[in-house]
Amino acid sequence: MTADPARRAAFDLLTAALGRKAGLEVALEAPAFARLSPQDRGFARALAMAALRHLGPIDLALGRCLQRAPPDPVRMILRLGAAQLFYLDTPAYAAVDSSVALAEADRATRGFKALVNAVLRRLGREGLPPAGPTELAPPWLFARWQAAFGEAGARAIAATIAEEPATDLTPRDPADAPALAEALGATLLPGGQLRRAERGRIEEWPSFAEGRWWVQDAAAAVPARLLDPQPGETALDLCAAPGGKALQLAAAGAKVTALDRSASRLGRLTEALARTGLAAELVAADAETWADARQFDAVLLDSPCSSSGVFRRNPDALWTLRPGDIAKLAESQSRLLDAAARRVKPGGRLVYCVCSLETEEGEAQARDFVKRHPDFATAPAAPGDGGAPPESLTPEGWLRLLPHHMEGGMDGFFVARFVRPTA
Ligand SMILES: C[S@@+](CC[C@H](N)C(=O)[O-])C[C@H]1O[C@@H](n2cnc3c(N)ncnc32)[C@H](O)[C@@H]1O
Numbered sequence: 001m002t003a004d005p006a007r008r009a010a011f012d013l014l015t016a017a018l019g020r021k022a023g024l025e026v027a028l029e030a031p032a033f034a035r036l037s038p039q040d041r042g043f044a045r046a047l048a049m050a051a052l053r054h055l056g057p058i059d060l061a062l063g064r065c066l067q068r069a070p071p072d073p074v075r076m077i078l079r080l081g082a083a084q085l086f087y088l089d090t091p092a093y094a095a096v097d098s099s100v101a102l103a104e105a106d107r108a109t110r111g112f113k114a115l116v117n118a119v120l121r122r123l124g125r126e127g128l129p130p131a132g133p134t135e136l137a138p139p140w141l142f143a144r145w146q147a148a149f150g151e152a153g154a155r156a157i158a159a160t161i162a163e164e165p166a167t168d169l170t171p172r173d174p175a176d177a178p179a180l181a182e183a184l185g186a187t188l189l190p191g192g193q194l195r196r197a198e199r200g201r202i203e204e205w206p207s208f209a210e211g212r213w214w215v216q217d218a219a220a221a222v223p224a225r226l227l228d229p230q231p232g233e234t235a236l237d238l239c240a241a242p243g244g245k246a247l248q249l250a251a252a253g254a255k256v257t258a259l260d261r262s263a264s265r266l267g268r269l270t271e272a273l274a275r276t277g278l279a280a281e282l283v284a285a286d287a288e289t290w291a292d293a294r295q296f297d298a299v300l301l302d303s304p305c306s307s308s309g310v311f312r313r314n315p316d317a318l319w320t321l322r323p324g325d326i327a328k329l330a331e332s333q334s335r336l337l338d339a340a341a342r343r344v345k346p347g348g349r350l351v352y353c354v355c356s357l358e359t360e361e362g363e364a365q366a367r368d369f370v371k372r373h374p375d376f377a378t379a380p381a382a383p384g385d386g387g388a389p390p391e392s393l394t395p396e397g398w399l400r401l402l403p404h405h406m407e408g409g410m411d412g413f414f415v416a417r418f419v420r421p422t423a
Contacts, residue, residue, distance in 0.1 A: 003105035007080065007098050009036055009044035014051055014076050017316035024048070024316045042200070051083035052315035053162050056138070057131035058082045064129065065119045074112045077102050081120040092124040133158035138318055141308065148359050149402065156404040157357065163409055165312040167202065169194040169213040170221050170244065172251050172276050176212055183207060189218050191225060191387020195408065211276035216244040218387075219309075219401045219411040223353040224300060226386035226399070226417050229254035233297040236343050237280075238287045238336065241265030243272050245302055246280055254298065256280035259287060288339045297348045301340040303333045305354035305361045309412025312403065330360040337369050341376060347422040349379060353415040357402070362414025366398055369418065379419040386415070 009032075016027035027033065033041065051058060058079050070078070081099035084090035090098075096117060103109040103116045134142060137158040145154035169184070171177045174192050181187065183206045186194035194213065202208055202215060224245040229235045231253030237246040240258035242265055250256045250273070260266050263284040273280055283290070287301075306326055307317040337352060344350050352369070354361045370376055380397020383390050389405040399415040 003102045004040075004098060005036055006040035006043040007047070007102055008105070009033060009040065010047040010051075010080055011073075011076055011102060013044060013048035014080060015073070017048065017052060018076075018319055023320070024052075024314065047080060047083060047088060049164075049315070050087040051079045052319070053164070054083060054087055054136070055079070055315070055319055056135045056161075057128055058086075060131060060135055061123055061128050062119065065122050070112060070115065071108065073106065073109050074103065074116065077109060077112075077116055078119055081116065082123055085120065085124055086128050096120045096124065133161075136161040138321075140323060141318060141321070145357060148357070153402065157402055157412070160403040160409050161311055161315065161318070163312060164199070165217075165409055167196045167199055168216060168218045168221075168410075169196065170216040170248060171213050172211060172247075172278070180207060180213060189387070189406070190389070191218065191221055193218055193221055193387075209275070211278075214244060214247055214272055214276065216248075217310075217313075217411045218406055219413045220244055220355065221248065222386040222388050222399060222401060222413065223302060223351050223415045224248035224252075226381060226388075226415055227298050227300055227349065227351040228252075229298045234294075235298040235300070236294075236296040237300045237302070238340050238343070239302050239304065240282075241269055243269030245300055247272055247276060247278055249298070249300065250278040250280050251276070257283060257294075257296070259283040259285055259290060261286045287336055290339075294343070295345040295348070296343055297345055299340050299343050299348065299350045301336055301350065301352045303336050303352065303354050303361075305329055305333065305356040306358055307355055308357045309355040309401075309403070312409055312411065326358050326360050329356075330365065333361055333365050334368065334372075337365060338372070341369075341373050341420075344376075344420045346420055348420055350376070350418045350420070351415065352418070353413055355411055355413050357412045362400065362416075363394070363396075363398065366396070366414075366416040369416075373418075375423075376418045376420050379417045381415075381417060388415075 013027050017024035077099050081095050084095035100113050100117050103113045133155045145157050171180050181194050186196040229249050229252045233254045235249045235254035235256050237258045240246045241260035246258040258280045266282050306321050311318045388399045392399045392401045392405050394400050401413040403409050403412050
């Protein structure tokens with residue numbers, strides 16, 4: 001028996017995704033993955049994503065069949081086998097046989113062939129134990145969401161973990177949205193974006209090459225809209241790559257400076273600017289130490305964060321995050337906010353956002369920022385500002401966008417807007 005390349009690739013993807021090093025995003029761009037046939041790539045990705053989206057219930061089911069923890073590679077093979085049994089249309093015999101072949105193919109797992117066979121056959125016979133939203137999230141994260149958003153909120157968030165998201169697109173010109181919706185067979189979202197049920201090879205979709213739209217989740221499009229740059233204003237995006245928000249600022253007619261410390265990630269923004277015909281000054285630098293004295297009318301800080309709000313597309317983030325990470329990220333967010341404040345002209349405004357569900361990275365940052373910077377004040381959002389769902393508006397005028405706030409789902413984000421009044 002030989003392991004087929006698609007399942008071997010799914011094994012590599014899952015191992016990278018849960019390995020806390022480069023992660024799934026990098027593994028999907030690795031040369032070995034690109035060399036597979038499109039069909040194998042599609043299956044490998046679908047299989048790894050199914051295992052990640054249902055990791056909670058899969059691990060619960062495996063836990064019932066295993067007396068002691070198997071080595072990690074064996075656990076990965078079992079997770080992929082279970083994902084095929086329960087979440088893909090793979091016939092049971094093929095899910096079991098291909099998993100045994102995967103175990104056979106490597107010296108480290110060969111000795112566990114019989115275990116893989118026995119566990120997967122038993123799972124196939126017994127089925128999955130009943131699991132609700134609570135089982136879909138890592139327990140420690142679920143407990144945090146309960147504390148922050150109540151039992152019903154936490155359950156509603158967790159229920160979206162298993163959902164496959166649609167693809168949201170931002171039109172370069174808002175007036176083009178109805179025509180694009182028709183050409184793409186997409187629906188119009190409240191903020192003026194388009195939602196298409198399909199996923200996959202977007203470069204082949206209508207109007208992609210003409211640069212009339214870019215991919216951007218409905219929630220991710222809210223912060224730049226809340227900043228509301230006016231034509232001719234100067235705008236600084238301090239953590240800009242890969243660049244969806246910088247494109248929005250440029251499309252609104254602002255003179256954009258897009259800074260990111262990763263030159264390679266800025267490369268993706270260079271490509272997107274060329275495709276859309278939009279312009280921005282690109283700077284590869286650290287936002288905290290950038291040696292440039294300019295101040296701007298509008299500053300956007302989309303800070304690095306735990307990414308716990310973007311599990312619909314990056315489910316691995318939930319399982320690789322550790323409790324200690326959040327405090328470290330919060331420290332760096334405070335420093336970046338201080339750096340962003342220095343860049344705002346008197347009379348200018350600042351929008352801070354994170355794709356995180358953790359209050360230390362959101363509400364606590366906004367509260368502490370105005371305490372540390374008495375020259376800034378919250379500029380509260382009004383209902384509907386930025387195209388945000390009404391239920392995301394907090395009493396303070398911040399936006400706490402939760403995945404279940406939009407039908408069909410959206411990413412989780414926190415967004416706050418501040419102004420620096422003229423002295
Ligand atoms: C959440 S992502 C930004 C996404 C981007 N705003 C968009 O809409 O596509 C965070 C970015 O911050 C960058 N970054 C992290 N620390 C930084 C720093 N100290 N200075 C500048 N960029 C930084 C990372 O390279 C990463 O590209």
